[in-house]
Amino acid sequence: MTLLKTTTLFAAAAAAAIWFAAPASAQDYPTKDIRLVVPWAAGGGTDGISRKVSAIAEKELGQTIYVENVDGGMSANGIMNVMSARPDGYTIGVLTYDSVITVPYQKLLPSYDLDKLQMIGRLTLEPDAIIVSKDSPYKSVDELIAAAKKEPGEIKVAVQNTGSRTHLAMLKFEKLTGTDLDLIAYPGGASPQKEAMLSGEVGIAVTSLGDFSNLIEEGDARGLVEFSDTPNPTYKDVPDAKSAGLDVQSGSFIIVAAPKKTPEDVVEKLATAYENALNGEEFQSWVSKVGVTPAWLGPQEATAFVKDEQDRIFAQFDSLKESGAISQ
Template sequence: MPTHKLINRMACFIGASLLASSAIAADFPQRDIRLIVPWAAGGGTDGISRKISNIAEQSLPVSIYAENISGAVSATGLTQLMRSRPDGHTLSVLTYDSVITVPRSELVPGYSLDKMTPIARITQEADAIVASKQSGIESLDELIETAKAKPGTVRIGVMPEGSGPYLAARRLENMTGADFNIITYPGAAAAESEALLSGEIDAAIASLGDFAGLIESGDVQGLVELSSEQNPTYPDVPPISEGGIDLESGSFIVLVAPANTPEDTIQTLESAYQEAFESDEFQQWVSNIGVTPSWLGSDEVGDWMLARQEQVFALMDELEL
């Protein structure tokens, strides 16, 4: 076959493939969308992801259904996302550990943020220190003084080593001279909630939203939020800056799709979730659970995640973690 004819056929084939891809993207979505929540059911990430998705699906001709796939500090569920077809029909969410802990540990072969396409940041939330009612601890000062007077006796539950709450506990020790018994729990804050109720730990670090039910029931008291601003949902829980301590820590939720998902598909998803984010229903709901709604679109969220990762990695180097 003459070379020019072969080239023409190849060009036609490539053109047809591009047109087919464009048609698929234009027809998106073609079936229900699967949202992988890489944490156990019942935690703050699970609740927020489900709520905003339930609202977002109202802007789409299909449903969005959530599936909890926990393990490996969120990497198990996200590995499934990375292996999914990049057609927009499988999504997931990133939290602090997905962006910081897992990449830092390098213990999950093939895990990479480069294999995901960020769609939007939905929330930011400060971590907080809470204490169980049965511990008898009613303030941050009391927590610190007890840990200084009786080293190793105040049991604080946090997520695994390298997580934001773990770093916050270590930094608080360094800043105040306290000596905590730091106990790590894999998974979301649900495990820490159970430990607080059973008396296994005296205090825990996660967001106030994660402990909303226990705070409302009176089983747990918020001592301080690791922030420089007062949380209006919890006016009785002061920011740590009021005590003269410069310690801020917190997580976030970022919606992602597999890498190489068509741009038109990403824009469709971003539009649906932004409409849900801006709805009165979501704004009121998320504020009621003490979480800060915080939107960043697909044009900005990737750079924001990389900057956050660089900042925290520098802190971990300083603490030799």
């Protein structure tokens, strides 16, 4: 075989390899199942919401979106899976507060960098709340405050990770109310908090009402106060912090993201499917019962939201560090 023919064949083979390796365009996408990484254990609010909206979105896409729970590292393990995945639209994931705030701020993993992701869209906003078990003697947040002042350091409260938004919210709550609570960290999202409450380890947990919606519906838990400035459209009997005279705002969100360099038209197709699913009657009817606020933002707006949240909350962290309330 001549050198010219060999070179030509090699070039053709290389071109073919590049063509086959290239991500499919949105015209054909998707041609197979899509993997959705949820970086928290199964059974929590993020898991339930992600599964529900994805099950609706997949109808428009024509392929199954299957959930893989990859927990650990305050969501870092799962998000790292997405960051390192091939940018072809067949691996996507969901970000929550810890993914955007806690992990980057605490610099838990040197290779963790949100610039490795392309935002697809924000799905929800979820204010946190103080939630008590069905047997709790506290019928209002004022009763809890009064009891905490009588028994400093004795009342157990399940927060999530140390330094998490729920932990910081309760540090602020203690400062505002002059109380001292026994804040116990349960890493891994709402699921371990539920188990702790159901087993009787704690009688109080701090997370979103949506995270505990199944326990609330079954009568095993109830909301005491929500860290928001507006009433919850689902749990109208739970007072918001503003009406309770508390200046505490805290909550999470769910954002869908893909690996960086995922083709723009593929991102747009995913964004359209999720937006339509979120705004459709099926999801709206379902979510109205779980205490979560649908709050869609498209790819560009979601990217700006992430930056704004980091700028705002990192400044709060810096202030708490300077005061000695938390460490890096």
